[in-house]
Amino acid sequence: MSQLFTPVRIGRYIAPNRLVMAPMTRSRADSDGVPSDLTVAYYAQRASAGLIISEGVFPSAMGKGYVHTPGIETEAQVAAWKKVTEAVHARGGRIFMQLMHTGRISHPSLLDGATPVAPSAIKPEGQAWTPAGQVDFVTPRELSLLEIADVIEDYRQATRRALEAGFDGVELHAASGYLPEQFLSSGSNQRQDLYGGSVEGRARFVLDVLDAMAVEAGADRVGIKISPEMNYNSITDAAPQETYAYLVEQLRGWGLAYLHVTLFGAQFDYHAQLRPRFEGAYLIGGGLTQDSAESALYEGKADATVFGSAFLANPDLPERFRVGAALNAADRSTFFAPPTAKGYIDYPALAAAEAA
Template sequence: MSQLFTPVRIGRHLAPNRLVMAPMTRSRADADGVPGDMTVTYYAQRASAGLIITEGVFPSAIGKGYVNTPGMETEAQVAGWQKVTEAVHARGGRIFMQLMHCGRISHPSLLNGATPVAPSPIKPEGQAWTPAGQVDFVTPRELSLAEIAGVIDGYRQATRRAIDAGFDGVELHAASGYLPEQFLSSGTNHRQDQYGGSVEGRARFVLEVLAAMVAEAGADRVGIKISPEMNFNSITDAAPQQTYSYLVDKLRGQGLAYLHVTLFSAAVDYHALLRPRFDGTYLIGGGLTQDSAEAALTGGKADATVFGNAFLANPDLPERFRQGAALNAPDRNTFFAPPTAKGYIDYPALAEAKAA
């Protein structure tokens, strides 16, 4: 029997299959970060996933990093997300919210004129996606100790709002060069206080954010995503194996819902390095196919597998895999777009495709 279609424990939830929908930025929220009716449809269409992890959601306004991304700070944002959770649950699904503070990967035009924040004032390479198009990143402002405490509390409050809005749990986005990884990585964290210097200091922010989220949701409703050596958004670390080994060692014994590890081109097999260090449900992602996902499960490499583009283009991906059916091809031109239905909620399910 295929391991993909067997149940798996994810924290306090029992998922009916091991196909997890990856968090994917889609930029379909309105200018105020409120998800609309199309977002409700988008996630409800994909409720047959063992678990849905939402796109990155900024916990507070200063964490916004891209145009038309959603937040979890205002009453309107909470109300919009509550419609999403109700629709997913009505179809028997489970859904976690990914909290994503972009830190320096932002621009004043996205922050009502404020300067993006970071552990250290180091300008990233590249450009920000703003209402006016792509513009160069700016040098961020270094967070004070008092501000760090405020950011952590922002994660705590967003976690409480997510649980109150009906989410089954929350995921801390600690990858892709965003604020948690900016603290974790030696190339972006040059602080000399308790949040910098040694690996213990650089990991402190991530661990304190997790503790704040756990305090609101319970450990078995909190997951974390990491992606060693992804090097996205000009993030670098001098000793990533040491950094991530230390971090995952500190996660052990906390009773977290899961550890989500996405790898693309790392020279090191971080799954072999990290999985033995973690004592909970282990999710892997990064360019998987049905066959490679099955092999990862049967080989004991993972407990569940995470799919991005395949879920984006195939709302009923588990059924397509179950039947060995052809997959819809994703339209990359519509991955990030103005809030329109094209390339978002118009991918046909298998029954619709057969009828056509």
């Protein structure tokens, strides 16, 4: 029997299969960060995943980095997400919320005129996606120690609200050049206080946020996503192998639900380095196919495998893999689009595709 379709423990839960839906920004929320009923249908359609990890959700208004991304700060946002979790649970699925504070990868026009925040006042290269289109990033404002404590509290409060909305757990997005990785990486963190300098100092923010989330939810309902050497959003680190080995080593004994590691382009075998250091479920992602996912499980390189665009275009991906059916092709032009059904909830499931 294929290992993809065997149960696996992920924190306090037993997932029915080892196919995890990746967090994917879809930009379908309204201007207030409230998901629509289309979002309810989108996630419910994909409830056969062993676990769904939601798109990135800003924990506080200052964490928003893109137009039409959802939040978990207001009562309206909580109520909208509750519809999503109820629909997923009604179909037997489980769903974690990914908490995504973008830090300097934002723009004042997304923050009611405020300057984006970061560990250090270093302007990233590139442009922000705003209501007016793409505009250059600005130089962020360096967070004070008191403000860092407030951001950590924002994550704790967001975790509580995610649970109120019915999510089964939460994932800390510590990749893609967003705020946690900005603290972690030497190229974006030039602080010389408690949260900078050595690898111990640069990792402290990530560990403090995870601790706050674990206190609120229980460690076995908390995961973390990392992506060493992805170098996205102008992020660099002088010694990434040392940085990530240290970070994961510090998580020993925490009892976290999972470590989610996505690799794109790294020449070093981070899976071989990190998997032995982590005691919970080890999730891998990044350009997997059914065959490569099977191989990773068979060779003991992972406990579960994470798929992005394949799940986006194939709401019934586990069934398609199980029977060897052809996959729908993903339409990249609709990955980030106005809140319409096209390219969002209109990909056909297998039975509908065969009938057509």
